[in-house]
Amino acid sequence: MRIVMYRVGEHRRAYHWDGACPRLTGRLDTVEEWGAVPEEKAQAELGLKPCQVCAKES
Numbered sequence: 001m002r003i004v005m006y007r008v009g010e011h012r013r014a015y016h017w018d019g020a021c022p023r024l025t026g027r028l029d030t031v032e033e034w035g036a037v038p039e040e041k042a043q044a045e046l047g048l049k050p051c052q053v054c055a056k057e058s
Contacts, residue, residue: 008033014051015042
């Protein structure tokens, strides 16, 4: 089970494998906090999709 990260708050559509992903850490003025959950929960319960930037780098 892989743990993934996501932005809590606005602009939250994807989850990230890479904690340094610019889509996760960019626009700091629009994020209050980050969350971490198992990948399955990110998809099923939070409705998030895999980040396209992280997918290209993996």
